């Protein structure tokens with residue numbers, strides 16, 4: 130939202146596999162457009178209503194849950210358009226027309242964002258187009274075009290089942306593509322990434338899918354009155370989500386600010402906490418932790434130094450490696466009890482509590498200590514060696530950390546650190 | 557179709573109310589007003605056994621009355637029935653919305669009646685202003701789901717249609733509960749953090765939380781909007797957060813402070829803003845933290861602002877800050893009584909503080925009272941650090957005596 134941040138729009142170098150998605154989406158859209166123009170558009174009014182919904186949904190984006198899809202209304206509208214049937218819709222749109230309308234409307238929705246300098250992401254929009262195409266294909270394969278809602282449960286169940294299958298195929302295809310992208314972007318193991326995508330899908334994805342089914346059912350039965358009737362409750366739901374998302378942002382910013390207090394107090398050098406957290410997150414991604422654990426890990430890395438606030442005087446340069454282990458463990462203990470007092474970050478407190486335990490005396494014998502503690506421990510040590518002030522080379526730092534494998538540091542984590550650094554991670 | 561009522565008690569308590577009226581609206585359309593009322597009556601009989609009898613009777617009567625009133629409106633506006641819904645969708649939309657509005661009005665009136673009879677908090681007007689009015693647009697909107705439920709039911713889906721409607725309702729409830737959870741987490745985390753900062757000095761413990769409570773009282777008295785009320789309470793809690801940047805040795809230094817040490821203390825408002833600058837609070841929170849040591853006559857710090865140029869929230873916090881310091885024990889002096897302190901504030905009402913706000917605050921405290929906590933006794937045997945709030949209170953009665961020599 131802020132103009133200073135890079136616009137993801139069309140930066141091909143940063144896209145990686147996004148280029149493939151873009152090409153597939155582009156070809157799909159082009160073929161569909163040509164086919165539709167040849168045959169002519171059926172039922173213009175529905176094409177316009179749903180196209181407008183998709184375009185508006187694309188323009189008014191916001192972050193929902195952890196999904197990269199920021200336009201749930203557009204997704205629901207496009208899926209709904211793919212699954213129209215009689216009696217109200219005399220000539221349901223064909224597969225090509227569904228894709229063409231989605232593509233044109235999406236483009237129309239992106240233009241205002243691009244002009245206004247807001248963030249837009251063509252790859253995510255393409256992903257949506259591809260998943261809608263999947264849903265439309267599955268739905269069309271399962272239902273005859275003259276199948277209509279006639280009030281009998283046989284037809285109703287058949288169409289509803291086909292809609293469920295269509296929505297599921299859309300969700301699955303998007304989850305697979307999303308997991309592939311997460312693997313590429315954050316170096317997460319593919320199975321872990323797929324699991325996370327599926328979890329997100331069961332929440333916000335299910336809501337978008339059901340809304341699409343409601344939209345399609347309603348429109349098929351009562352025509353043009355259905356979209357507004359479905360959209361009003363949907364907007365209210367979006368509004369609730371929006372408030373939730375902004376409260377979440379505020380909370381995350383609060384935790385970050387609290388972490389920076391150790392810098393203001395002189396216990397750590399500027400940016401030290403952020404660097405430690407950045408590395409810890411990279412390691413966590415490499416090990417494929419779940420999103421909830423990733424969040425706790427990030428908070429723990431940020432807040433690992435908070436306990437020092439209760440100690441008397443800052444150590445020079447904020448290097449807690451310089452002090453004795455007892456002191457560091459005491460600071461970790463104090464920090465953990467502070468974090469615990471908030472009553473909502475118990476898991477974070479647990480990670481911080483053991484973040485200065487040497488591996489041999491801690492996790493090696495006590496499986497109750499989370500691996501995240503080991504990650505924070507290694508991230509802290511590496512940051513101390515490489516981070517701003519001291520500035521050793523990554524290889525040198527890796528070497529000295531290697532000396533502590535098994536005794537000071539968790540071997541699994543050090544291996545992961547080696548991979549992360551090997552892939553070119555730099556602060 | 558009446559079998560729908562069988563489903564009802566099993567869908568979970570939390571979603572009941574909203575699901576209730578969505579079901580009632582669908583029943584108007586599907587099987588008529590009579591059956592909707594009947595379902596409400598049946599529902600009233602199958603309430604949670606743990607509720608006291610009076611509450612059960614009231615709840616039951618309330619839902620039956622609401623359903624009947626809504627049904628009456630639905631009937632006389634010519635609401636469509638069953639198959640007509642599909643052929644006359646607009647009629648179905650507006651008649652059910654009218655019925656829904658009636659439902660909400662009757663519901664609010666009944667609740668107000670109860671609040672009025674009980675005579676406690678909240679008063680009926682606050683209830684209407686804070687609860688009934690803000691929630692009714694969204695409840696009207698969700699009412700459309702009732703109409704959709706009828707449409708989906710008539711499509712041949714039958715009971716499956718309830719699942720379709722249930723999911724959007726559930727998701728919005730989920731988002732709402734998550735929102736509440738995030739807000740609670742935010743408040744709890746800030747409080748925990750402030751407590752750490754206050755561990756540096758035994759005598760200022762709890763100060764920030766009490767200031768937050770005090771400005772909360774004053775803010776409610778001044779009738780702030782919900783958003784600003786929350787912002788004010790946050791600002792009260794965080795006003796001294798920049799003290800984390802003041803070296804502990806200065807905060808705990810016994811006796812007089814030299815000029816450079818005073819300067820270090822004078823930096824704490826700016827440090828506070830630096831710290832909370834990235835949190836998306838209202839702008840007022842940040843300006844309040846920055847200017848909470850300004851004085852009305854322009855002799856305060858950091859900017860030497862005076863009068864109305866001092867941000868509103870900063871003026872409020874200045875008063876409560878002084879009040880709580882004076883009613884708290886310091887190592888070098890005992891706590892003052894509440895009345896005594898209010899008199900001091902009134903004496904200073906034109907020099908240090910905004911006179912109108914002081915009057916309002918004095919009125920609030922005289923009405924609500926102020927609980928002073930068990931506090932550590934002053935320890936006269938030692939020469940100890942003087943709290944920065946006392947330092948800034950200066951001569952006008954503020955910290956007369958013990959700390960007066962400093963400024």
Ligand SMILES: [Fe+2]
Pocket residue numbers: 795796824848849944
């Ligand atoms: Fe202060």
